[in-house]
Amino acid sequence: MLGGLPGSGKSVLAAALADRLPGARVVDKDQVRHSLFAPCDYSSAERDVTFSAMLDAASYHLGRARVVIFDGLTFSRASEVEAAEAVAAEAGGFSAVIVCDVPLGVAIERCDADAAAGRHLAGNRDGDLVRRVAAGMEEPPGAYLTVDMTGDLGTAAAQALAYVQDLAG
Secondary structure (H helix, E strand, C coil): EEEEECCCHHHHHHHHHHCCCCCCCCEEEHHHHHHHCCCCCCCCHHHHHHHHHHHHHHHHHHCCCEEEEEECCCCCCCCHHHHHHHHHHCCCCCCCCCEEEECCCHHHHHHHHHHCCCCCCCCCHHHHHHHHHHHHHCCCCEEEEEEEECCCCCHHHHHHHHHHHHHHH
């Protein structure tokens, strides 16, 4: 599970990990929400249905012994992490929580630039969203790895992959 602020590099890291993990499936919150609700209103009801669909997709893929990368979680609610971990456990798998870390100002700058250029699927993704999410974030329960997403992507991906492989035994 990849978490962090909007603009922290979760999707970039998810793609890099998927390239390094054969058969991995990326379950992207923004793509799932857009597929279900476009045009999206970004309500709490949409969020809940989207997250439920993500859990169902993860269960499906884990049941077929596939690696699942959850992309798009902010960890603003610890219950999301716990629910995803439960799905992995039910499938006989494990979960690796990885927090993509950037300074608040970097996340705001990235999101504002993406919003101005129309580069992101989520229409509500801007600096104001980053500030709201940051104000309500909770530390993920249990063990997790924090990866600096302001530097080299290859280094971040290698750290994340080593963490996943270590947990896998």
